[in-house]
Structure formats: structure tokens, C-alpha cells
Amino acid sequence: MRSLRALPAALVGTATAVLLAACGSSEPAANGQPDTASAPAATTAGPVTVTDDRGTVTLDGPATRVVSLEWGLTENLLTLGVKPVGEADVKGYNTWDTVVPLDPSTADVGQRGEPSLEAIAALDPDLVVTTTDLSEDVIKQIEKTAPVVALRGSDAKDPIGHLRRTLDVLGDATGTAAKADDVLAAFDQHVADAKAKLADAGKAGAAFAMADGWLSDGEVSVRMYATGSFLGGVADLLGLKNAWTGAGDPDYGLATTDVEGLTKIGDATFLYVANDTDGGDAFVDGLSDNAVWKGLPFVKGGDVHRLPDGIWMFGGPASAQAWIDATVSALTA
Numbered sequence: 001m002r003s004l005r006a007l008p009a010a011l012v013g014t015a016t017a018v019l020l021a022a023c024g025s026s027e028p029a030a031n032g033q034p035d036t037a038s039a040p041a042a043t044t045a046g047p048v049t050v051t052d053d054r055g056t057v058t059l060d061g062p063a064t065r066v067v068s069l070e071w072g073l074t075e076n077l078l079t080l081g082v083k084p085v086g087e088a089d090v091k092g093y094n095t096w097d098t099v100v101p102l103d104p105s106t107a108d109v110g111q112r113g114e115p116s117l118e119a120i121a122a123l124d125p126d127l128v129v130t131t132t133d134l135s136e137d138v139i140k141q142i143e144k145t146a147p148v149v150a151l152r153g154s155d156a157k158d159p160i161g162h163l164r165r166t167l168d169v170l171g172d173a174t175g176t177a178a179k180a181d182d183v184l185a186a187f188d189q190h191v192a193d194a195k196a197k198l199a200d201a202g203k204a205g206a207a208f209a210m211a212d213g214w215l216s217d218g219e220v221s222v223r224m225y226a227t228g229s230f231l232g233g234v235a236d237l238l239g240l241k242n243a244w245t246g247a248g249d250p251d252y253g254l255a256t257t258d259v260e261g262l263t264k265i266g267d268a269t270f271l272y273v274a275n276d277t278d279g280g281d282a283f284v285d286g287l288s289d290n291a292v293w294k295g296l297p298f299v300k301g302g303d304v305h306r307l308p309d310g311i312w313m314f315g316g317p318a319s320a321q322a323w324i325d326a327t328v329s330a331l332t333a
Contacts, residue, residue: 046061048061048063048175052169054150057173059127061175062173062175063173063175064126065085065124065125066126066129067084067085068086069112070088070112071093071315072314076167078100079317080174080180081176086120086125087102087106089108090104090106091104095275097315099315099319100319113134125146127146127147128148129170130142131150131151131153132152149173151165151166154252156226156248156250157228159230159232160234163320164184167316183317187317191234191238194238194324197332198240198331201332206269208242208243208269209268209271210224212225212272212273213283215280215282215286219286220258221256221258222257225244226242226247227242228247228248231320233253234320238324243266245264246264259287262296269303269330269331271305272305272306272307307326307330
């Protein structure tokens with residue numbers, strides 16, 4: 001069974017209603033990723049009201065002590081220069097999202113789907129951020145401790161619009177709205193530069209497919225990133241053609257298939273994510289002797305690329321930029 005750490009909270013099962021008792025601008029830096037070393041001073045002194053996906057939330061002022069219960073939100077906070085005082089599954093975050101690392105000494109408040117109310121309250125936060133994947137009953141319990149901003153994990157109808165809105169809401173809530181604007185401007189420039197590189201290499205409009213996979217009892221399951229996925233949306237900005245034409249789920253734009261299903265892709269560059277802590281590389285360890293896999297055009301043509309570890313598939317501009325760099329490198333190699 002696939003490690004639950006690799007999935008958004010919505011995809012690891014419904015959270016229980018009872019909480020466990022224990023348990024920037026950022027202009028790109030030299031490595032192409034946002035500089036998150038410091039956050040600007042809050043620009044709003046009075047109460048702050050934001051609109052999340054449950055309604056409106058009013059804070060006494062810009063939040064400075066923030067607890068995050070979902071990794072994509074954590075990445076965005078760090079990109080804005082906001083260091084969470086608490087995080088759900090700190091080790092998991094730093095395994096799966098190394099693009100914007102989190103201080104490993106950050107207080108751990110339990111699992112993303114089952115956070116600890118006691119651990120959250122002990123940190124005296126002025127804001128808790130989560131996704132609507134978390135049970136409404138759990139969110140209401142947390143609200144007895146601190147205000148909660150809850151956003152959808154993604155939106156397959158408009159994944160890039162949702163990326164922008166998420167950063168804007170977090171920027172408003174933490175007094176870093178100006179930095180959010182700068183981060184998004186830097187992201188737009190990164191996209192433009194990548195499109196130019198693809199065009200110069202004769203790869204404008206190139207066909208690709210994006211997947212991850214896992215091994216279970218000797219069988220390989222494959223998860224495809226459809227056009228409505230976060231990374232599918234990023235690829236669309238680059239003008240790339242997603243060779244997986246099937247629809248994904250309405251939130252994350254993901255579709256599950258098997259190796260036979262990959263025959264629908266045809267001639268395209270095949271990109272995939274793996275993590276050695278999650279049972280190994282399903283495509284290498286599980287399919288190296290599979291006749292169907294070996295007969296696929298992109299396998300026969302040597303056009304299969306494992307992307308660098310640590311790019312969170314459900315992140316923000318920082319992960320998107322890292323994915324863009326890896327994808328452009330694969331397509332122009």
C-alpha cells in the first residue's frame with residue numbers, strides 16, 4: 001500500500017471527528033527558487049478579513065503565529081517568508097517538499113488528516129490554515145482554539161487560478177500581500193522564460209505525460225496528472241500538450257490507471273515522480289520486465305524521465321518553478 005505521506009489529506013481517507021489528544025517578493029534566488037529568508041513587516045495594523053472556501057474569517061491583525069495542517073499551504077507560507085510555529089507531519093513535509101524546506105525543529109501537531117487539538121492549542125496560534133479536505137467537525141473543534149482559514153486543496157477547473165487565489169488569501173491573512181504579488185510576478189516571468197527556452201529548442205507545444213506510481217503486492221498502480229491537475233495547469237501555461245486526455249477528479253485532477261492504460265498516451269515525453277522512501281521506484285522496480293511497459297513508444301525511445309525528488313505535486317509557485325525547470329531540461333535534453 002502506498003505511503004500516505006505522498007498524498008494530499010483528501011486522498012488519504014476522511015479525517016476522524018475526534019482529534020488526537022497527543023500527538024516572499026520573493027524574487028528568485030540564484031538557484032531559481034524564491035528567497036524565503038525573511039518576510040517584510042506586516043503592512044496592515046488593524047483587523048484583517050479574508051474570504052476562504054467556508055466563508056469570511058476576521059483576524060485581530062495580520063497573523064504571525066501560524067499553524068499549517070497541509071503541505072501545499074506550508075510551502076506557500078514559507079515562500080511568503082512566514083515560518084509556521086506548528087506543522088502537521090514535519091518529517092513528511094521535509095521528505096516530499098525539499099524545494100522550500102521547513103525547519104525540522106518546527107513543532108509537530110500530528111498528521112494532516114488527524115491533527116492534535118492539544119498540540120495546536122499549546123502553540124497559542126493566531127491562525128490555523130488547512131484545506132477543506134479536513135473534516136468540518138475537526139475544523140470546528142480547532143476554531144475553539146484559533147481562527148481557521150480553510151481553502152480547497154486544488155480546483156481542477158482552474159488550478160492556476162486557485163494557486164493565485166491561495167497565495168493572495170495567505171498574503172492578506174499574514175500581512176504579506178505585497179510579497180505575494182511579487183512572488184506571482186516572478187512566477188509569471190519564470191513561465192515566460194521557460195516558454196522561450198522551449199521555443200528556442202523547437203519544443204513549443206511538445207507532448208508530455210505526467211505520472212507517479214506505487215507498488216502493492218507486486219502490482220503497479222499509476223496515477224496520471226490530467227489537464228486539471230496542478231502540474232497539468234502549469235504545463236498548460238507553458239503551451240505543452242498533455243497526452244493523457246482522460247479526466248481527473250474534480251479537485252486534484254488525478255486519474256488512476258495501470259500499465260495497460262499507458263498505451264493510450266502514444267508518442268510523448270513521459271515524466272514521473274518517485275520517492276525511494278515510499279517503496280521504491282514503481283516504474284523501474286516494478287515495470288522493468290513488463291512487456292507492455294517495454295513496448296510503449298516513450299520507453300522504446302528512451303524518453304522516460306524521473307523528475308528530481310522533493311518537488312511537491314500539490315504545492316505553490318516554488319514547486320511549480322522547480323517542476324518547470326525539470327520539465328524543460330527533460331524536453332530539451
